[in-house]
Amino acid sequence: AVLRWLAARAAAGTAVRIGGLLCVAGWFSVDKPWPALEQWLTPFDAAAAAACVPRAHRVVVLSKNDQFTSDHAANAARWRADVGAHVVYFDDGRHFNEQQYAPHILDLIKLFFIGDGNGGGGGNAGGVCDHK
Numbered sequence: 001a002v003l004r005w006l007a008a009r010a011a012a013g014t015a016v017r018i019g020g021l022l023c024v025a026g027w028f029s030v031d032k033p034w035p036a037l038e039q040w041l042t043p044f045d046a047a048a049a050a051a052c053v054p055r056a057h058r059v060v061v062l063s064k065n066d067q068f069t070s071d072h073a074a075n076a077a078r079w080r081a082d083v084g085a086h087v088v089y090f091d092d093g094r095h096f097n098e099q100q101y102a103p104h105i106l107d108l109i110k111l112f113f114i115g116d117g118n119g120g121g122g123g124n125a126g127g128v129c130d131h132k
Helices: 002-011 035-040 046-050 072-083 099-114
Strands: 021-024 058-063 086-090 128-131
Touching: 002 021, 002 046, 021 099, 046 072, 058 072, 058 099, 072 086, 086 099
Parallel strands: 021 058, 058 086, 086 128
Antiparallel strands: none
């Protein structure tokens, strides 16, 4: 939803800059979409949205066993290509609906958005992290 909003603002000539973007269980397509998702499956300018966010602060957290997007590799590739996002994988995160993932998400916020506490901007040069 945030990417679509940023893209719409950019298209309207009222683009905004935001300091960072963390998408948990983000997707561009769903294996078996239901009617309520139809509005979220239409094309939009992901590159225009991405331009509103510093490169080092574009992060998506994906699971290798998300029940809604079984092709996690294609999903990750699209996040990298269309958004320029850092991809963080969890082997068994499913769709991150469980409370047990909250501390890991907080750690990612610290890593990518808070930095070293001395003005260092965070970020991950590698672009992919794997969590077991």
